[in-house]
Every structure is written in structure tokens, then in C-alpha cells.
Amino acid sequence: MCMLCAMEASARTTVSRRLARSSALAHHGRMTQQASPTGGRVPDELDSLIQAVGRNQDKQAFRRLFEHFAPRVKAYLIRMGSDPAQAEDLMQEAMLMVWRRSESFDPSQAGASTWIFTIARNKRIDSLRRERRAELDPEDPSLVPAAPASADSVISAQERAGQLRIAIAALPGEQARLLQLAFYEDKTHSEIAADERLPLGTVKSRLRLALGRLRKHVEDER
Amino acid sequence: MTRHHPDQAMLLDYASGAASEAESLLVATHLTYCPRCRSEVDELECLGGTLLDSIEPSLPAPSSCDEVLDRLGREPRPTSRPVPPQVLPQFQGLPRPIQRLLAASDRVPAWRRVMAGLDVLDLPARPPEGAGSMVRLMRLQPGVAVPQHTHRGEEFTLVLAGGFSDDTGHYQVGDIASCDGSISHRPAADLGEPCVSLVVTTGPVRLASPIGRLASLFVRV
Numbered sequence A: 001m002c003m004l005c006a007m008e009a010s011a012r013t014t015v016s017r018r019l020a021r022s023s024a025l026a027h028h029g030r031m032t033q034q035a036s037p038t039g040g041r042v043p044d045e046l047d048s049l050i051q052a053v054g055r056n057q058d059k060q061a062f063r064r065l066f067e068h069f070a071p072r073v074k075a076y077l078i079r080m081g082s083d084p085a086q087a088e089d090l091m092q093e094a095m096l097m098v099w100r101r102s103e104s105f106d107p108s109q110a111g112a113s114t115w116i117f118t119i120a121r122n123k124r125i126d127s128l129r130r131e132r133r134a135e136l137d138p139e140d141p142s143l144v145p146a147a148p149a150s151a152d153s154v155i156s157a158q159e160r161a162g163q164l165r166i167a168i169a170a171l172p173g174e175q176a177r178l179l180q181l182a183f184y185e186d187k188t189h190s191e192i193a194a195d196e197r198l199p200l201g202t203v204k205s206r207l208r209l210a211l212g213r214l215r216k217h218v219e220d221e222r
Numbered sequence B: 001m002t003r004h005h006p007d008q009a010m011l012l013d014y015a016s017g018a019a020s021e022a023e024s025l026l027v028a029t030h031l032t033y034c035p036r037c038r039s040e041v042d043e044l045e046c047l048g049g050t051l052l053d054s055i056e057p058s059l060p061a062p063s064s065c066d067e068v069l070d071r072l073g074r075e076p077r078p079t080s081r082p083v084p085p086q087v088l089p090q091f092q093g094l095p096r097p098i099q100r101l102l103a104a105s106d107r108v109p110a111w112r113r114v115m116a117g118l119d120v121l122d123l124p125a126r127p128p129e130g131a132g133s134m135v136r137l138m139r140l141q142p143g144v145a146v147p148q149h150t151h152r153g154e155e156f157t158l159v160l161a162g163g164f165s166d167d168t169g170h171y172q173v174g175d176i177a178s179c180d181g182s183i184s185h186r187p188a189a190d191l192g193e194p195c196v197s198l199v200v201t202t203g204p205v206r207l208a209s210p211i212g213r214l215a216s217l218f219v220r221v
């Protein structure tokens, strides 16, 4: 769990959480107006749809989720190198996984888009069959827990996503493009460096710069 | 608290899905011990989700949702808890990413002796590209040192139990030591308990002084 989400979770039982959450949502409402260029559903609604599927096996909720995410997941898979027919199959597999895993979805840990991104990412890796992927197990007895954080620094996963969207839009083109390459071209740092004819160190430092800017932007918003 | 972390590039490759199986094993295992890097990976995954939101959509087949709902109709209720991996008793203290790999192996993994005080166990993970790459567990008895050597590629050593020191520092549970061709080192286990670590190497190791038996450490059999 990320530090921000850990804060959220640790504050779960306190009254201050409710306060923090409602102010985060109010803040978030402003964010989505500026930062939803896709005209999609607002993240809060998407979170509730996944929960409705998880709790009640609600097929209508699933249809609405599908409507929003299936075209994005399919586009992601095409960007990652699948042909359209494969992408359709894999997208269906990923959406099945969304149904199966919906019960474990916890919006305080990750927003709907982030959660579904990780499902699509793992589905694609599985499909390649050349590799498995090792995953952190949150229930691992060896897990070292995060230190509890103070409740006043709580921020919701949604609010963070909203801030990130704005921060990405503000990145210089070159840095935004490298991030896109890293996430959507299935390229490691070394492969990006080879393709762009840049030294590996340069790619690493530009990505680090981009991530640093994003982090600073998100922190300044707090 | 871990003090030696994977570099941000490796965390980004893990979050984006570009990491090799061996690298994902290294990162997932480190994350088990390191709340700081867990938080970092969560933020990077959040970035992945945010980019997914802004992607140019690609329309599914017209009957797509019905097909999925149809398949769902034939499924039992969703179940989601990950099942703990089944491993031999001697592997039970290991972090689950490593246990899952051991459980997936079709042969029984066993330690083999390389030299007095040094055993290795090959893991069935697919290593990164490159001849001489490997993924294994290494166990050094207290106070024992691996003979001086250097690497053609990169080597990552993640401590799972005990600790060790080399010219670059002291490493404890959860810490990752990384070495490349520029470093010749002689890792030595702390006194007290055996040092067990996960070792991922992306290229062959070059011994500073050739010792026949030790070569078996670095050649996949």
C-alpha cells in the first residue's frame, strides 16, 4: 500500500477521516472538471460501480464499467503491441478479471483506473507466456508494515489521481512522451535508450526528472 | 528499515510491466520489506491508471460486453483472496514472491554446496536476457566470504536473512546491493546467523583469482 493510502487506511476508524475524505472529494470535484478531457465518468462513480459488482454481482454496474474501461483497456493492449483481435480477447479476459477480483477492490488503496491498469498490465504479461511476473502479496507474513501516519495528512487515491492528471498535462512534451513510452510501449529503460539513440543514463535522468516534477506538483497541491 | 533500495528506473519498469521476471521477483521481494518503495510503486501505478484515463479509446466488438456477461453467467461467485503458496518446510520463512516461484517449479529445488560455507539454490525464474544470467538463492555461513570477483553485467543481491558486507557497504534484511563491472567485491557474511540472499545476475561473473570449484557457482548446470 502506498504511503498516502496507508494514511487513508490508518485514519479509517477516526472521525477525522470522514472530514478529510469529504474535503478531498470537494477538492476532487473541482479537479475532474478541468481534468477529464475524455468526458468519462467521474472516478468516484467508477469506484462505486466496482464495489457494486463486488458486493452484489450487479450486472448493470458491470455494463457501465465495461462501457468506460473496455475501450481504454483495448487501446492500451493495442499500444502494447497486440493486434486488434488479440486485444479484444485480452480485454475481455481483463474485464472478466475485474468481475472476479471486484470483491477485493478497496478504493482507499487505489482508484478504479489504477486498479484496472494493474489488471490489464498483468493480463498482458500472462498472455505472453514467455514470462511470469512476481507480485507483492499484501498478506505475506514477511511484510514489513508502513509506519502509521497522522490523520491530517490524509489524501484520497482519487484526489491524488486528479492531481497527477494536472501535473502530467503540465510536463514538458519530451518528458511526458518518455513516460508514455515507459508505460505504453512495453519498453524498459534500456530499450527506450536504444530506440531514442540516447545514453541510458540520459533516459534514466529524464524520467527521474519527469517523476520528480510530478511528485513536486502533487506535494505542492497539498 | 531497509536502507539500500532498487533505483527508480527498476521500480518504474516493475510498475509499467516492462520488468523481466527476474527483475519483478527482485522488486516484489524488496517491496515485501520496504514500505517506502511500496509507496513509490503505488504512485507509479497511479500514474499508469491516470495515463489509461487519457488514452485514445479503441471500440470493443459490438457484442463484447454480452460475451463477457455470458461467460460470467457460467462462473461461480467471485473469489479473490490469493491462496498462500505450498512450499517445503525449509522454505516457509521466505517472502511469498520467492515461495510462489518455488511452488511453481516441477522439480524439488535443493541447495548445492559450492565451497565450504557457501550453498546455492537455482530458482526457476526466467532470468534477464544475456548469457550467464541467473536467478538464485545464496547461503553463506556466518563469517564466510565469497572469493573476490567482478561482473560483466549487473548483479543484484537482496538480503533475506542475516547480513553481509563488502567494499560498498553493509547490507541487512530487505537491502539490495547492486554491482557492475566497475566493482570487484568480496562479500562476507556477518557473524551470528547464516546470510541468505536472492541473487539476480545479468551477465557472467569474472573471478579475480580463478578457483575451479567456484566456477560452478556461475555456470548454470
Ligand SMILES: [Zn+2]
Residues within 6 Å of the ligand: B002, B004, B005, B006, B030, B034, B036, B037, B038
Ligand atoms: Zn525500498
